[in-house]
Amino acid sequence: MRILLASSEAHPYSKTGGLADMAGAFSKALARKGCQVGLVTPLYAGVRERFRQLRRLDFPLDIPLGMQRVRAEIWTLDPMPGLTIYFIDEPGFYQRATLYQKDGQDYPDNAERFIFFSKVAAELALHLPWRPEILHAHDWQAAFSVLFLHHTRRLAGWATAPRTCLTIHNLAYQGVFPPSQYALTNLPWDYFSHDGVEFYGRLNCLKAGIAFADVITTVSPRYAREITTEEFGAGLHGLLLQRNRVLKGILNGVDYTEWDPGSDPFIRHNFALDSLAHKVRNKADLQAEFGLAQRPDVPLFGNIGRMVEQKGVDILHAALNEMAAYDLQFVLLGSGAPEAQRILQTVAARHPEKFAIRIGFDEGLSHRIEAGCDFFIMPSRFEPCGLNQMYSLRYGTIPIVRAVGGLSDSVVDLREDAALANGIKFYQYDSAALVKGVRKALALYENARLLSHFRKNGMLADFSWDRTAEEYLKLYEQSTGRRK
Numbered sequence: 001m002r003i004l005l006a007s008s009e010a011h012p013y014s015k016t017g018g019l020a021d022m023a024g025a026f027s028k029a030l031a032r033k034g035c036q037v038g039l040v041t042p043l044y045a046g047v048r049e050r051f052r053q054l055r056r057l058d059f060p061l062d063i064p065l066g067m068q069r070v071r072a073e074i075w076t077l078d079p080m081p082g083l084t085i086y087f088i089d090e091p092g093f094y095q096r097a098t099l100y101q102k103d104g105q106d107y108p109d110n111a112e113r114f115i116f117f118s119k120v121a122a123e124l125a126l127h128l129p130w131r132p133e134i135l136h137a138h139d140w141q142a143a144f145s146v147l148f149l150h151h152t153r154r155l156a157g158w159a160t161a162p163r164t165c166l167t168i169h170n171l172a173y174q175g176v177f178p179p180s181q182y183a184l185t186n187l188p189w190d191y192f193s194h195d196g197v198e199f200y201g202r203l204n205c206l207k208a209g210i211a212f213a214d215v216i217t218t219v220s221p222r223y224a225r226e227i228t229t230e231e232f233g234a235g236l237h238g239l240l241l242q243r244n245r246v247l248k249g250i251l252n253g254v255d256y257t258e259w260d261p262g263s264d265p266f267i268r269h270n271f272a273l274d275s276l277a278h279k280v281r282n283k284a285d286l287q288a289e290f291g292l293a294q295r296p297d298v299p300l301f302g303n304i305g306r307m308v309e310q311k312g313v314d315i316l317h318a319a320l321n322e323m324a325a326y327d328l329q330f331v332l333l334g335s336g337a338p339e340a341q342r343i344l345q346t347v348a349a350r351h352p353e354k355f356a357i358r359i360g361f362d363e364g365l366s367h368r369i370e371a372g373c374d375f376f377i378m379p380s381r382f383e384p385c386g387l388n389q390m391y392s393l394r395y396g397t398i399p400i401v402r403a404v405g406g407l408s409d410s411v412v413d414l415r416e417d418a419a420l421a422n423g424i425k426f427y428q429y430d431s432a433a434l435v436k437g438v439r440k441a442l443a444l445y446e447n448a449r450l451l452s453h454f455r456k457n458g459m460l461a462d463f464s465w466d467r468t469a470e471e472y473l474k475l476y477e478q479s480t481g482r483r484k
Contacts, residue, residue, distance in 0.1 A: 001476055003030055004038040004132035004162070006121035008114065008141035009099060013051070013085070014044045016099055018252070018387055019139060019169050022219070025255040026472075029465035031082035033473060036130055040121045042094040042113075043075060043087035051077055054087065059127075061088075063119050066184040070116055074124075088120050111181040114205065118144035125149060125162045134476050136165040140175030143209030144185065147197070150212040151187060163479045165472075166209035167217045170384050171227050171234045172310065175205030199235070210239055215479050216247045217472075219385035220406030224249030232382055250472060251409050252385040253465035254394065259370075261395050266367035271396075273459050276452075279371065279396055286372030289365070290331045290356035299445040300329045301438070302373035302397070304366050304388055307336025307344065312379030312402065317343050318431035319379070323438055324351045331373070332357045333365055370395040375424075375441045379434050383407045389423070393458035398444070398451075399423040400437045410463065422457040 009015055011024035027039045048054055057074040072090040079085065088094065093113045100106060107113065118137070122145045125135040137145045146164045153161045182192050182203045192198050197208040210216060218224040226232035228241045240247060261279075262272045268285055271278035284294045292300075301323075307313045313336065323330065324347075332348075332355075335341065341359055348355040358365065370376070376392040378401045385406035389399040393410070401407035403425040411423035424440050426433040444451055 001134070001473065001480075002036045002130055002132045003134045003136060003476065004040060004121070004125050004128070005136045005138070006040045006118070006142035006145050007138040008042065008117060010039055010041045010085070013041065013047050013087075014099060018219075018385065021255070021387065022167075022169070022252055023138060025253065025465045026469065027083055028080060028255075029253070029469035030472070031080055032466065033469055035082060035473070037083045038086055038124070038128065038130075038132065039083070040086040040088065040124055042117060043089040044099060045095045045097065047087065048075075053077060057086070059124075061120060061123065063116060063123065064186045065112060065116050065119070066186065072116075072120065074120075086124060088117060090116070093117075110175070111177040111203070111205075112184055114141040114175065115144055115181075115184045118142055118205075119148060121145040122148035122152070126152065126158075132162050133480050134165060135162045136167065136472075137209055137213075138167050139169045140173060140206035140209070143175070143206050146209040146213045147185075147187070147191065147211075151191075163214045163476075164209075164212070165215040165217065165476070165479065166213035167219065168206070168210070168227070168384070169219055171206070171232070171236065172382075174199075174207065174234065174236070177203045177205070179203055207236060207239065210236060210243060214246065215475055216240075216243060217475070218247070218249045219252045220409045221249035221251065222408050223382075223384045223405040226382070226405060248475060249409075250468060250475070251406055251463070252387065253468040254387065254390045254463045256394065256464055259367075259391050259394055261371055264367055264371065266364040267371045271371075273396075273456060276396060276455065282368065282372040283374070284372075286331065286368050287329065289368065290358070291352075292329050292331070292356055293353065295329075298327055298329055299374045299442060300331070300372065301375045301377055301400075301441070302330070302369045303332045303334070303377045304369055305334045305378075307334050307340040310381050310383075311336075312381055312429070312434075313337075313340045313344070315379050315429065315431040315434055316377065317347060319434040319438065320344070320347045320355065322431065322435045324354060326438070326442060328354065328438075328442065330355045330377075331369060333360075333362060333369060335359050335361065370397055373397045374445060375400055375438075377434070377438075378402070378407055379426075379429075380404060380407060381429055386410070390461075390463045393422055393461050393463075396455040396459050398441065398454050398458065400434075400441055401425055402429065402434075403427050410461075412457070420457055422454050422461060 007023035009020040269278040383405040
């Protein structure tokens with residue numbers, strides 16, 4: 001099958017979060033399945049310097065964008081057989097220090113930047129010589145490409161234009177702009193309606209994809225159900241209910257070439273299921289790195305991520321005050337709202353023998369936290385998929401998660417299935433429920449047989465991208481009516 005993916009970020013070329021991980025790993029998994037795969041993404045600052053084998057494609061672009069026309073070039077890279085990366089080279093839009101924001105504020109021209117990106121993705125889908133059968137757009141930044149192809153199919157001679165798939169990675173981010181920005185699309189104003197891209201008088205980029213995609217997916221089955229409810233639907237639950245027939249949740253995968261304790265270059269002591277003694281050594285290394293006492297007898301809890309409300313930073317803060325009464329240790333790596341950082345650092349300063357916090361992002365340290373901790377806390381208010389709980393399982397680190405979205409889909413609690421249990425779930429969004437989960441972890445840590453059972457189940461769980469790619473291929477086939 002011939003598939004063109006459109007993502008505003010893709011690892012290892014650009015990244016702010018899980019979208020980049022998905023785009024990078026998923027495209028490789030599809031290529032391994034024998035598909036012809038293209039991935040279109042902006043040429044951000046620094047990419048050309050890090051990947052000098054880029055070559056210019058003879059595909060000049062001169063795209064209308066409202067009253068102006070914007071010229072750009074396409075540069076390509078072939079990282080593996082069957083996969084080509086198409087970089088959009090438009091320095092005025094993409095040669096910036098960061099992808100979406102400056103000093104915590106969105107770039108004022110983000111509507112122009114990503115409507116243009118969507119136009120280029122649609123143009124490639126229509127005119128690449130290998131004729132993609134599917135355009136798979138990711139999140140609001142690429143969502144308008146779906147509508148551009150929908151509109152093209154309505155024009156004479158374009159009935160065979162590629163089918164479209166939209167993946168919602170996080171419904172909370174929709175790309176909402178003033179209505180005047182709709183003129184940038186150069187589409188008829190018929191689409192600016194309640195059934196189209198209009199959203200309380202404004203332009204909603206993600207809604208363009210939801211309203212017009214042939215297939216809609218989310219990054220976990222439970223999240224697909226959650227977003228059709230008022231609680232999780234972020235104002236779009238009504239439209240998602242209308243389109244429920246083409247809405248499907250497919251759990252994201254993990255790139256086990258990067259997240260494997262047996263070969264991880266970021267940890268000193270590689271280990272596997274039959275050599276878990278090395279995990280204890282990684283724990284001692286991690287305790288030392290964070291300035292904590294090297295105690296093998298005390299359970300070590302960890303957390304990695306953004307210090308924002310979605311990730312449960314408020315209930316984590318309250319829970320830490322109670323956790324200080326227990327014989328445990330806790331390490332955290334992340335960054336976020338300055339006030340959240342300050343509050344958590346204050347708690348850690350009051351209990352330096354138990355809690356340690358690092359502000360920032362450190363790829364190597366994130367691997368060492370997964371390898372060295374006994375438990376990993378994810379108290380999210382909502383979580384479309386989540387990746388750290390899946391990393392934790394592979395590293396024998398037992399996740400403690402709120403049962404939402406992909407956290408619920410990937411973690412099995414003892415009460416659900418004793419034979420397959422690999423983690424601890426709690427349901428209420430409050431610190432008391434989280435602390436109860438921590439107390440269960442403390443009891444589990446004292447039961448060596450049960451602790452080993454949980455770790456074994458986690459390390460044997462399969463969240464590979466090959467599994468995810470197979471599910472998507474079935475969906476593509478249904479949409480196109482064609483076989484691979």
